[in-house]
Amino acid sequence: MFRNVAELVELAVSQNKKISEIMIEQEVGVTGRSREEVLSFMDRNLKVMEEAVERGIKGVKSHSGLTGGDAVLLQKYIEKGNFLSGETILDAVSKAVATNEVNAAMGTICATPTAGSAGVVPGTLFAVKKKLNPTREQMVSFLFTAGAFGFVVANNASISGAAGGCQAEVGSAAGMAAAAIVEMAGGTPQQCAEAMAITLKNMLGLVCDPVAGLVEVPCVKRNAMGAANAMVAADMALAGVTSRIPCDEVIEAMYKIGQTMPTALRETAGGGLAATPTGRRLEAKIFGMPLKEK
C-alpha cells in the first residue's frame, strides 16, 4: 500500500505503469474484489457524474435560492465564442459549477472527494474529454488517478472542511483533478505529482466559510476556480514546470495550516464570508432568523 505521493510515483515508475493502474491493483488487493467489479463500480460513479453535469448545464435551482443557473450562463457564453480565457478551461468551470449546483439542490452526485468539492474532478474530466477524445476506459482511469492522489491526502492530511478548511476539500479535489488531467494527456507519473503540488500550493489557506452553513456560497464558485486552477497547473506540469516543494510536503503543509485554522473558519458559518453583513442577511432570510450566536 502506498503511503505518500513519493511511494505512489515510485511504484508507477518502477513497474512502468500508470498511477491509475497502481490504484486499481491496490483496490483489488485491499478489498478482495475482482478487477472487473472494481472497474464497473467506478464506471457507475462516472455515470452519476455525467448525469449530474447534464442536469446542471440544463439549469437547477437550490431550495434556498442562493445558487443555480450559473452553469447555463457559462455554457451560453462559451457558445457565443467571445471568451477571453479559453474554451476548455471555461467548459471545465461551467461543468464544475453544474455539478455543485445539482449538489446544492439536493440532487444525486458522486463525492470527489467530498460533496462540497464534487464539481472539480468531473468538471475537468468532461471538459478535457472534448479535447483528448478518451475511451470510456480512459475516463474511468482518470477517476482512479484522481482517487490515488486523494487517497494520500485523506490519509496524511484531511479531506474534511470542518477539520481542515476548504483547502482540504476543493484544494484536494483540484490537486486530484490536475494529476488526473496530466495522466490522461500523456504526462509522466512525476508530472502528475508536480501538477498536484502546484495546484494545492495555490489553494493553501483557503477557509471553509459557507453562508448560512449551506454548501452553496461560496462553494459553487470555489469549485469553478478549483477546476480552473487544476487546468492551468496541469498545463504547467506538462510544460515541464516543477514544484520546488515536493508534493508530500505541500500536503503536510496543508494539514498543518488546517490544524491552526480557527474554528470559525472551519465549516461553522462563524466567520469569513458567512459573517459578512450580506452573509448574515441571507442567513436570516433563509432561516427566518439568525442562527445562534457563534
Add this chain to the structure above:
Amino acid sequence: MKYRSVFDIIGPVMIGPSSSHTAGAARIGRVARSLFGREPKWANISLYGSFAKTYKGHGTDVAIVGGLLDFDTDDTRIINALDIANERGMKIQFIEEDAVPDHPNTARVIIGDHNGELELVGISIGGGKIEITELNGFVLKLSGNHPALLVVHNDRFGAIASVANTLAKYEINIGHMEVSRKEVGKMALMTIEVDENVDDQLLEELEQLPNILKVTKIVD
C-alpha cells in the same frame, strides 16, 4: 490509515449537499438503525460542533433520520425523511449541544421503542466516511483500517468461542478483538476487526448463535 478504498475518495454516490454532514450523517443513522435491528419509535439526536451549528443548511437532520429509516446515502427519500418518519409515527427530537467534542462533526443518537433503546455516538470524518466511537456506553476503539463487526451479546460462557468458530469456518482471520461489558452476566459487546470482507450470510449465521443479540458490519 483511515481510508482504505479508492471509493472512500471517489464516492459515495449520494444526495447532496454535504458528504460529511449529509452522507456521513445518514450513515451514522443507518448504523444505529442496523444495530437496533428494527425501526425505532422515537429518537433523541444530539448534535455537536459543526453539526450543531450548520445542520439545517446541510440537511444533517433529514439525513440522520433517513438513516434511521434505513435509507442509503443515495436514496432520494432522504429529502423527505422528516415527513416520512412523522407518517410512520417516529417521534424525533433534535438537541443542539454547546459542548466542544473531540471531533467537529459528532452526533449522539439515542433511539428506542417499548422493547428497548440504544445509544450511539458517531463522528463523520470526511468524504462520507464515519466512525462509531461509543455504543451503549461502551467506548469503541476501531482503527477503521479493516472491516469490523460489532456483536452485541449476552455475557455468557461460550458466546465468544461460538463467534470465533463461525468466523474460522468461513476462513476469516481476526486481526483485533475487544470484549467489553458493563455488568457481569448482562449485555456485552465484541468489537472484531477482520482481514477479509464479510458477507451478509455470515452475519445472519452469527445472529442465529445462542446469546448473540445483534451483529453489524460497520466498515466496508
